[in-house]
Amino acid sequence: MGGRGMATIPIAGGRFVIVGGASLVGSATAAELLDAGAAEVTVFDNFSLGSDAAIAHLKDHPRLRLVRGDVMRMPDLLDAMKGADGALLLAAYMTLNMDRDAWGGLDVNIRGVQNALEAARATGLRKVVFASSNAVYGYGPGVSGELVENTPFHSEGAPPAAILYGASKIIGEQLCRHYKRKHGLDYVVLRYSTVYGERQHYRAANALYIIETYDRVKRGEAPRVFGDGSETKHFVYVGDLARANRMAFESAATDVAVNTSGPRPVTTLDLVRMVTRLAGSDIAPEFVGDTPGQVRLTSGGAFRIAHEEAHRAIGWKPLVEMEEGLARLIAWKESNEGKTS
């Protein structure tokens, strides 16, 4: 299906569609592509989970096009992709929304991906970047050590919605492989770890921890640590992901799935201490048990999501350390824009 380099899409002069673009990663990627000279970036969103706030800073940009459309409606996708070079597929329900509405979640995460790939094929797009997740490695005690691209999917002890989410991402990835094999559609799968950064929303179960901690500290309450605080989290800064998305389009890579995680994992206790300090407080955390009825995702123990393969495939590595990224998030929260979001 084409020789080396055929899958490269130069950003300057290129036209891109970001499906599910009115989002944390979508808005950052739109800005990244526009800054790199894209002729047009289409933000496609139905605004059921996306928000005007996420793209408020971009919406008057002359090369940005905003399309209100739905991944469950093929005509919307076909119209939006006509004449484009590449598409980034971000639209998805994460675990918390999957728990509330498994019907809508499987629609968007599976049929929505099929629709987007079918529209990409039909309109002759040259490359798709699919936003997958380290959720493809699952949850629970099996998830420990170094998580590499062939680590299997663990689900023992995880709540149904988390497994539905992880399995839906496995299916999305395989649909990309299927379209490559059947139709020659080039793709790169990026397995995002938990994203955080400016314009952070309240939807991701793991990233929520940062915002919850900040909000409590700002109210003068002790931040809460669940369990003993030794549990690992491995975040990635949104700007690093926006760069990964751009590089996935630019690189010759195709038919590959790689992890995109931050420089290193943190423990939840370290995370809570960093956020407390950056919020200008030295209040000690409170150690608490789990809240019944609330979906919390726990990992078995220490793990690290290896991102070395992403460097080999698309030349990417994360640049923003957690302390720096958190400082940017908190500066944004304390700015006028963050306060009104």
Place this chain on the structure above:
Amino acid sequence: MGGRGMATIPIAGGRFVIVGGASLVGSATAAELLDAGAAEVTVFDNFSLGSDAAIAHLKDHPRLRLVRGDVMRMPDLLDAMKGADGALLLAAYMTLNMDRDAWGGLDVNIRGVQNALEAARATGLRKVVFASSNAVYGYGPGVSGELVENTPFHSEGAPPAAILYGASKIIGEQLCRHYKRKHGLDYVVLRYSTVYGERQHYRAANALYIIETYDRVKRGEAPRVFGDGSETKHFVYVGDLARANRMAFESAATDVAVNTSGPRPVTTLDLVRMVTRLAGSDIAPEFVGDTPGQVRLTSGGAFRIAHEEAHRAIGWKPLVEMEEGLARLIAWKESNEGKTS
């Protein structure tokens, strides 16, 4: 959600719906339930993969009801389940059909299961038995040793359609858990290993091996062994599965997923030799490489699918040894019924 014994459905006098019933396992289970005194067994099928031949021996049974319906049409399911006590959910695309039509496969294996669970909830069914698969442990070199219920899902090196199939079964299982948590719907998940037996069809990639071997030997051609023949297969006889389905309804078990495999695994070489002998020949097998373009599912090495947990949960264990089950299959193939199927 109810104490011990609440999830029990006595077969005698009970009313059951078998969704995807015009099939190998469906027809055997219908006969099993009718023999045990079920007041009514509804075979629900759209006959796109199911066949009249599969239920020809049952269709004049006075307590059997045949409904032509589709799992993608809620009214069909709601009508069929009205007044029933339990439903067995069998309707699914397997890997070969998933490769041909991933759209239809994800419809049936995911939305079809959601529709069936929603219809079961709406009509007040007391228990659902969901036919899952050892495909939830995946494929490739990771799948070896003892496969138990918490073995993770391996997918390295597997073709997209196989992973789509396995992940769709993971999702089906989690939808059962989700409906139990949200709506109290009792369920048992049975993870079938590859089924074989009378009224064997030509659809399952693994079971096909038995029929292909038999057909070649009967034509006087050498049976083919792919690779060195040391690869493990772990089949289960259809009658053993029909009994497992019945026992899953009868038992107090709920909210559980267990393996239902045959007494022991065989190597492909042993399997080919057994079929050759039972077909009345002593022709030596031919060792061949893989056929390009054909989906073949390979496992890494020796494995056994442990079924001990099924005994603990529903009191079941497999009774029919491979040689005996193959003899029954071949006797059926050589009978008038088998010849005209």
